[in-house]
Amino acid sequence: MGAKAVRTVPRDVTAAPAKLRDVARHAGVSMGTVSHVLNHPDKVSAQTRERVRASISELGFVRDANASSLAAGRSRSIGLVVIDLANSMFVDVALGAQNTARAARRNVLLAGSQDDFELQGENVDFFDEARVAGLLLAPLKDSAAQIRKVRSRGCPVVLINYDAGSADVCSVIVDNEQAGYLAGRHLIEQGCRRIMFIGGDDDSLQPVAHRRDGVKRAVREHGSSVRFEEVRMPDLTERSGAEVGRRVAARGPDTRPDGVIGVTDTLAAGFVEEMVAQDISVPHEIAVMGCDHNTAAISTPVTLTTIAMHGQRLGEEGMTLLLDEIANEGDRHLHQRIVVEPELVLRGSTARMPHVA
Amino acid sequence: MGAKAVRTVPRDVTAAPAKLRDVARHAGVSMGTVSHVLNHPDKVSAQTRERVRASISELGFVRDANASSLAAGRSRSIGLVVIDLANSMFVDVALGAQNTARAARRNVLLAGSQDDFELQGENVDFFDEARVAGLLLAPLKDSAAQIRKVRSRGCPVVLINYDAGSADVCSVIVDNEQAGYLAGRHLIEQGCRRIMFIGGDDDSLQPVAHRRDGVKRAVREHGSSVRFEEVRMPDLTERSGAEVGRRVAARGPDTRPDGVIGVTDTLAAGFVEEMVAQDISVPHEIAVMGCDHNTAAISTPVTLTTIAMHGQRLGEEGMTLLLDEIANEGDRHLHQRIVVEPELVLRGSTARMPHVA
DNA sequence: CTGAAAGCGCTTACAG
DNA sequence: CTGAAAGCGCTTACAG
Numbered sequence: 001m002g003a004k005a006v007r008t009v010p011r012d013v014t015a016a017p018a019k020l021r022d023v024a025r026h027a028g029v030s031m032g033t034v035s036h037v038l039n040h041p042d043k044v045s046a047q048t049r050e051r052v053r054a055s056i057s058e059l060g061f062v063r064d065a066n067a068s069s070l071a072a073g074r075s076r077s078i079g080l081v082v083i084d085l086a087n088s089m090f091v092d093v094a095l096g097a098q099n100t101a102r103a104a105r106r107n108v109l110l111a112g113s114q115d116d117f118e119l120q121g122e123n124v125d126f127f128d129e130a131r132v133a134g135l136l137l138a139p140l141k142d143s144a145a146q147i148r149k150v151r152s153r154g155c156p157v158v159l160i161n162y163d164a165g166s167a168d169v170c171s172v173i174v175d176n177e178q179a180g181y182l183a184g185r186h187l188i189e190q191g192c193r194r195i196m197f198i199g200g201d202d203d204s205l206q207p208v209a210h211r212r213d214g215v216k217r218a219v220r221e222h223g224s225s226v227r228f229e230e231v232r233m234p235d236l237t238e239r240s241g242a243e244v245g246r247r248v249a250a251r252g253p254d255t256r257p258d259g260v261i262g263v264t265d266t267l268a269a270g271f272v273e274e275m276v277a278q279d280i281s282v283p284h285e286i287a288v289m290g291c292d293h294n295t296a297a298i299s300t301p302v303t304l305t306t307i308a309m310h311g312q313r314l315g316e317e318g319m320t321l322l323l324d325e326i327a328n329e330g331d332r333h334l335h336q337r338i339v340v341e342p343e344l345v346l347r348g349s350t351a352r353m354p355h356v357a
Numbered sequence: 358m359g360a361k362a363v364r365t366v367p368r369d370v371t372a373a374p375a376k377l378r379d380v381a382r383h384a385g386v387s388m389g390t391v392s393h394v395l396n397h398p399d400k401v402s403a404q405t406r407e408r409v410r411a412s413i414s415e416l417g418f419v420r421d422a423n424a425s426s427l428a429a430g431r432s433r434s435i436g437l438v439v440i441d442l443a444n445s446m447f448v449d450v451a452l453g454a455q456n457t458a459r460a461a462r463r464n465v466l467l468a469g470s471q472d473d474f475e476l477q478g479e480n481v482d483f484f485d486e487a488r489v490a491g492l493l494l495a496p497l498k499d500s501a502a503q504i505r506k507v508r509s510r511g512c513p514v515v516l517i518n519y520d521a522g523s524a525d526v527c528s529v530i531v532d533n534e535q536a537g538y539l540a541g542r543h544l545i546e547q548g549c550r551r552i553m554f555i556g557g558d559d560d561s562l563q564p565v566a567h568r569r570d571g572v573k574r575a576v577r578e579h580g581s582s583v584r585f586e587e588v589r590m591p592d593l594t595e596r597s598g599a600e601v602g603r604r605v606a607a608r609g610p611d612t613r614p615d616g617v618i619g620v621t622d623t624l625a626a627g628f629v630e631e632m633v634a635q636d637i638s639v640p641h642e643i644a645v646m647g648c649d650h651n652t653a654a655i656s657t658p659v660t661l662t663t664i665a666m667h668g669q670r671l672g673e674e675g676m677t678l679l680l681d682e683i684a685n686e687g688d689r690h691l692h693q694r695i696v697v698e699p700e701l702v703l704r705g706s707t708a709r710m711p712h713v714a
Numbered sequence: 715c716t717g718a719a720a721g722c723g724c725t726t727a728c729a730g
Numbered sequence: 731c732t733g734a735a736a737g738c739g740c741t742t743a744c745a746g
Binding site for chain 2: 738739740741742
Binding site for chain 2: 017060062063064065066067068069070075085086088091094095098107109110111112114125126128129130131149152153154295300301303348
């Protein structure tokens with residue numbers, strides 16, 4: 001080729017990264033214009049916009065989000081704090097929230113609390129410091145203090161999977177009472193007459209209390225022929241489920257329950273494993289089910305019947321509510337309480353009736 | 358009580374949030390001193406420190422992390438981008454990374470890429486804009502361009518579950534070849550002689566290629582009596598696994614494989630479900646196993662033998678390497694490549710030999 | 715150990 | 731549509 005030996009020299013990697021002022025200089029415009037191209041491209045003429053964009057990519061400019069948020073007074077990101085990422089329900093929540101946020105060109109910052117209220121507090125504080133545009137919170141238990149603090153800084157909060165019981169905050173919840181009811185009714189329909197509910201000993205854990213109430217309603221509805229029994233464990237782990245399993249096995253076959261509901265799948269999974277270890281047949285001697293559709297509860301030797309919570313739906317609805325509240329800062333926003341219905345998921349661990357197999 | 362009616366008036370909630378300058382004024386010190394209390398408490402006398410802390414909590418001051426990061430030139434947070442949070446292996450990675458970071462008083466920002474290379478790019482860009490102190494990246498495939506960009510801004514990167522093959526970056530990887538080998542050897546030991554490997558059609562997915570190589574090594578090692586067959590699917594979903602299942606079922610029993618390895622648990626789970634639907638016994642007619650210990654693969658009617666990847670270990674080691682690189686900015690840091698060995702997890706889907714039951 | 719001051723890299727009225 | 735300038739809330743040498 002006859003072209004002169006002029007070639008694009010690769011930018012020196014050790015050179016200082018380009019800043020907005022460098023872009024402005026390079027494009028021959030003011031910093032304000034570059035900022036507009038970044039934040040309100042429609043307010044800039046097409047020609048200027050393209051010139052600025054060319055400079056941006058040529059210089060490899062990446063805007064400093066910290067400076068941007070500081071100057072704008074608030075970050076564009078949204079914080080999401082969930083109870084525990086090891087519970088797949090909350091991964092679903094994150095997915096749903098993420099997708100909805102992305103459609104609105106917003107980023108979501110994700111944090112899991114590992115079932116630890118103190119860690120939850122740290123996560124909320126962190127997002128508070130980051131001055132997120134909004135906070136989606138799936139709390140372990142009553143978190144009024146944490147919420148008030150964040151809100152006083154002008155950050156809207158939407159609750160997920162927790163009913164604050166007050167009208168001054170949006171929430172998206174699962175009907176946990178109904179979840180318990182579905183579980184109880186299903187076992188009764190499978191012929192169980194001695195129902196055991198494995199819950200926790202901390203009544204402030206709202207979903208646990210509600211699910212128990214639902215199971216009781218199903219039992220009551222059936223009349224006096226069904227017995228109800230509740231065991232309260234200090235935590236909701238697989239280990240606790242196995243512990244209950246040992247106690248149940250130690251009883252005579254006639255006094256054992258014939259249907260067991262773990263308030264979480266994890267708990268139910270631990271129970272099932274212990275049954276297998278003790279040579280007690282699931283579902284024939286004892287039908288077992290979980291109650292939160294945690295796909296992480298894999299290790300059961302039989303597949304676990306459970307109640308699906310539609311986590312993704314929760315995340316989507318919550319994010320939609322939050323985005324609305326952010327857009328309408330206080331005034332035109334009406335706090336809502338959205339209830340998502342749970343659903344029975346049939347699997348092997350309760351399949352006593354031939355037609356269910 | 359004879360005390361005067363002086364009581365602590367609750368701070369007006371509508372008042373402007375306290376800033377560092379307010380704290381300084383309230384405590385009667387300069388802003389620099391407040392900043393020191395926050396960032397280098399040991400450089401301040403105990404008395405001053407406590408006075409400042411009292412003012413901080415009395416005023417409900419929460420430092421603005423954006424301003425802080427801007428002034429300091431870099432955020433204190435660390436970014437973690439994983440391939441997919443729906444794969445529990447990566448939740449484990451996040452857990453491990455989180456715990457290690459927390460011990461070092463660092464926050465980690467978590468993002469999942471949903472198996473989407475474009476989303477991965479967005480996640481990396483986001484952390485780049487946030488000027489994170491370091492980036493832990495579990496990439497889908499070669500991401501040299503993304504990495505170079507971030508690094509040019511002075512942000513150290515450590516790779517997880519991906520072998521960059523170059524000595525200029527730290528990485529923590531699973532020995533995927535060994536994982537494949539363990540899987541292959543296990544099936545052969547279980548008596549399988551016609552092994553099928555279900556993989557993907559994208560050779561740039563490193564773990565897939567390595568696991569296949571490992572399976573082949575096991576087959577080769579056993580001599581010519583074992584047949585090897587590979588199926589390449591466009592994606593690694595449950596649906597693809599079921600599709601392969603249908604094809605296998607359509608063959609005559611004599612030409613079918615008697616041992617199947619899904620390169621992911623998800624793939625294997627889909628295959629198993631299809632076997633059950635087709636009334637082909639797992640493990641007796643066909644033994645099946647997965648290869649990444651994804652606890653999210655719950656829906657299998659028999660529990661799935663798989664290879665554990667020790668995700669938490671990966672996260673911990675990766676974060677440790679990254680923290681070291683951050684602390685020793687370039688000079689005293691030596692790039693390392695840590696290999697974590699995988700491990701066979703026996704379950705029902707390959708239990709053909711009585712002693713394994 | 716403490717204080718005064720410059721500066722981090724943007725955004726946003728404001729005026730043209 | 732574009733530009734000049736003030737300011738966002740901190741941190742960090744620097745001097746005392």
